[in-house]
Amino acid sequence: xxxxxxxxxxxxxxxxxxxxxxxxxxxxxxxxxxxxxxxxxxxxxxxxxxxxxxxxxxxxxxxxxxxxxxxxxxxxxxxxxxxxxxxxxxxxxxxxxxxxxxxxxxxxxxxxxxxxxxxxxxxxxxxxxxxxxxxxxxxxxxxxxxxxxxxxxxxxxxxxxxxxxxxxxxxxxxxxxxxxxxxxxxxxxxxxxxxxxxxxxxxxxxxxxxxxxxxxxxxxxxxxxxxxxxxxxxxxxxxxxxxxxxxxxxxxxxxxxxxxxxxxxxxxxxxxxxxxxxxxxxxxxxxxxxxxxxxxxxxxxxxxxxxxxxxxxxxxxxxxxxxxxxxxxxxxxxxxxxxxxxxxxxxxxxxxxxxxx
Ligand SMILES: Cc1ncc(COP(=O)(O)O)c(C=O)c1O
Numbered sequence: 001x002x003x004x005x006x007x008x009x010x011x012x013x014x015x016x017x018x019x020x021x022x023x024x025x026x027x028x029x030x031x032x033x034x035x036x037x038x039x040x041x042x043x044x045x046x047x048x049x050x051x052x053x054x055x056x057x058x059x060x061x062x063x064x065x066x067x068x069x070x071x072x073x074x075x076x077x078x079x080x081x082x083x084x085x086x087x088x089x090x091x092x093x094x095x096x097x098x099x100x101x102x103x104x105x106x107x108x109x110x111x112x113x114x115x116x117x118x119x120x121x122x123x124x125x126x127x128x129x130x131x132x133x134x135x136x137x138x139x140x141x142x143x144x145x146x147x148x149x150x151x152x153x154x155x156x157x158x159x160x161x162x163x164x165x166x167x168x169x170x171x172x173x174x175x176x177x178x179x180x181x182x183x184x185x186x187x188x189x190x191x192x193x194x195x196x197x198x199x200x201x202x203x204x205x206x207x208x209x210x211x212x213x214x215x216x217x218x219x220x221x222x223x224x225x226x227x228x229x230x231x232x233x234x235x236x237x238x239x240x241x242x243x244x245x246x247x248x249x250x251x252x253x254x255x256x257x258x259x260x261x262x263x264x265x266x267x268x269x270x271x272x273x274x275x276x277x278x279x280x281x282x283x284x285x286x287x288x289x290x291x292x293x294x295x296x297x298x299x300x301x302x303x304x305x306x307x308x309x310x311x312x313x314x315x316x317x318x319x320x321x322x323x324x325x326x327x328x329x330x331x332x333x334x335x336x337x338x339x340x341x342x343x344x345x346x347x348x349x350x351x352x353x354x355x356x357x
Contacts, residue, residue, distance in 0.1 A: 004103075004125045011119070015325070026323045032338040032348075033327040035163065035193070035304050037226030039278065039341075041261070042271035045227070048264040052257060061256035068232075068254075068263045075266060076206060078236050084245040087253050089192055089220045089233035093120050095245050096155065096216070096235070100186060101126040106152040110140055112164055112331050114190065117157040126154070138165040138298035138306075142177045149185060156181065159190040160205065161197060164327070164336040166300025168197050171205050178212050186241070188216045192233075193302040195224040195272060198280045203301075206236070213238050223303060224272055225265040230258040279303050282339045289349045293356060300339075308333040318355055324348050 017029045030038075040046075065085050073080045086092035093116050101107065103125030109117045111130040118128040131144045145156065161168045178187050189205050197203035208215050216237035222228035232254060235245070265271075286305045290297040297307035304327075309315050312335040316328040324344070327336040339345065 002123070002125070004122055008119065008122055011116075017325075020320065020325065024321050024323075026321075029320075029323050029325060030340060030344050031325045032340050032344070033325045033336075034228070035223060035302070035338045036228050037223060037275060037303070038338070038344075039226060039271075039275050041226040042265055042268040044268045044271070045261050045264045049257065049261060052260060056256070060252045061254060061259060063251045063253075065254050065259050068259045068266075071263055071266050072234065076236065078206070078209065079239060081239045082209070082236050082242050083234050084237075084242050084249065085232065085234045085254050086249070087233075088222060088228075088231040089190065089218050089235075090116060090231075091253065092218060092233050092235050092245075093117060095248060096186075096188065097121055097124050097126075098248055099244050100154050104152060105154045106150060107155040107157065108145055108148055108153060109157045110145075110159070110162065112162075112334065113157065113159050114163045114192075117155075117159075117188075121155070127152070129153075133162070133165060133167070138162070138167040140167075140169060140173075140177075142173070142180075145177070146180055149182065153182075153185050156185060156187045157190065158187065159192070161193045161300070161302040163193065163302065164304065164306045164330050164334065165298045166302040166304060166306055167298055168199055168203070168301035170200055171203075171207065174205050175208060175211070178208065178215060181214065183212075183214050186214050186216060186237075187212075188218065188235075190218045192218065192220045192223055194219070196276060196279055196303045197301045198276070199301055209236060209238075213240075216241070221262045221265060224275055225262070226275070227258075227261055227265055230261045232258050232262040278342075279339055282342060282345050285342075285345060286337075286339060286349075289352075293352065295356075304336050304338045306330075306334060306336045309335055315352065315355055319348060319351055322347075322351055324351070 020029045097120035101124035105126040107121040108129045111132045129148050216235050218235045220233040295307045312328050
């Protein structure tokens with residue numbers, strides 16, 4: 001077996017809500033630890049799936065996800081053969097690492113950022129070089145990233161807005177950086193949360209695909225579309241690189257129910273607009289609250305907020321006892337909370353206020 005696997009720890013999934021309820025003797029637990037959408041999927045998706053014809057389940061799904069592919073291509077103004085679908089971005093991250101990495105290669109990841117980039121690099125036996133974000137602003141330190149590029153560097157992962165800091169990088173910041181990156185190093189921009197950005201319109205780095213061949217843009221249906229359970233994500237990159245990913249993609253990775261759900265979700269822009277507006281209003285309230293507490297936090301452009309406390313485990317335990325599950329163990333003092341519905345946010349903020357005394 002691969003030696004690298006023996007040294008790794010498996011991903012610790014979210015504790016099931018039923019288990020938490022039983023443990024703490026509470027009726028309601030709100031999961032705010034996985035950046036899911038508290039406003040649910042679009043009612044149009046629910047209606048369409050109620051009409052779904054399950055008598056066709058003896059057939060494999062469309063392995064090319066043609067209907068969904070055409071819609072995504074039209075909406076993003078990219079070519080159909082530049083898109084690769086995965087069972088969530090999780091699968092896309094796995095594919096990218098599998099295709100582009102071998103032992104001895106290096107990948108650069110910011111710190112902190114989404115943990116799966118480094119995990120998948122390690123599985124392939126590649127070295128992970130992590131570059132701390134600017135501790136004052138939470139922004140990427142492009143000079144340091146450029147300094148770390150060597151002949152072995154294959155991939156640079158940039159999550160935008162970054163998970164967990166919530167920091168947003170403008171397209172111009174990304175463009176200036178990518179101009180200095182060697183053409184044989186692939187820059188992967190994970191836009192899992194891009195629709196939540198309100199500071200810049202349009203927010204996406206998609207136009208960079210026309211300027212550079214060594215860029216990939218990643219999107220998911222798990223966040224703003226509220227379809228985490230359906231597991232649909234995709235990457236857009238040059239047709240040549242997309243072809244390599246297609247070679248190793250499982251032939252029927254997206255089932256037809258998920259394809260349908262994602263396809264309907266794309267049409268419901270009113271639902272997306274509602275989610276983005278509510279999230280932005282609640283995010284403002286969270287930032288004013290944190291400002292008043294004096295705790296260090298980063299202004300967020302995503303659907304979560306990240307701040308530092310002396311003992312994040314202690315506070316996370318306190319919140320869990322009261323029915324709110326949040327994300328800990330990201331950095332020694334960091335705590336990340338998904339921005340929930342107004343009444344839940346107000347309750348959490350009160351708990352934190354009482355906790356700080
Ligand atoms: C930055 C980032 N990328 C990718 C993912 C994985 O998303 P998916 O549900 O599409 O697998 C997540 C999930 O939280 C994430 O935060």
